[in-house]
Amino acid sequence: MTETVVHVTTLEEWKSVLDVWFAQGYEWRGSGKDYEKHLFYTFGASFLLLDDDITAEDLNNDKPFIEYKDFISQQEKTMAKETYYVTQEQLHLIKELKENPAPLDWVILDWDTKYRALRVDITAEKSNAVLRYLGGDETIEFKVKEQLYRLWRIDDDKNRVYMKLWFGTPTWTGDTDYAFTAPREEIEKHKTVSWEIEKVD
Known part of the structure; x- marks a missing residue:
């Protein structure tokens, strides 16, 4: 440092x-x-x-x-910084834009199609923060959100089900909102031959 x-x-x-x-x-x-x-x-x-x-x-x-x-x-x-969590790809695009001369022009005038993803994928609140950040607002910072994972398998009825923990005991659910999600290293501890790992969007 x-x-x-x-x-x-x-x-x-x-x-x-x-x-x-x-x-x-x-x-x-x-x-x-x-x-x-x-x-x-x-x-x-x-x-x-x-x-x-x-x-x-x-x-x-x-x-x-x-x-x-x-x-x-x-x-x-x-x-006093406001922190917004984005994907690694989004953070790369934001930092790349910041290095461009007149970065707001690159977004507004659509000079490079790769920046369209920022307009499509980022929520309205975050897109306002991106514009403020590109405009020089030093109270905004972006960090990569931690990637979470869950376990899934196909049951006997050919339905996709997800592992969840019920009072600490592994069971299953058809609803992704109730699935057990955690960083990769924690998910690996619960993986067996029956379950596959997938990223949580």
């Missing part, structure tokens, strides 16, 4: 920056999640550094840094 350096002037600012990084899973190099107040008092107006872990120094070099208020402002923007 790129190193982040934050300049803090009070102990409260020091603790606030550390709270953000601790919540993201980072720790001090070699000493875990502690406020290490003695370092703040050692350096006075201090600089907190985050690379793979947290360090601090008085920064007597030309290393670029950001002020505390700018750091908090960035965090608030990140926290």
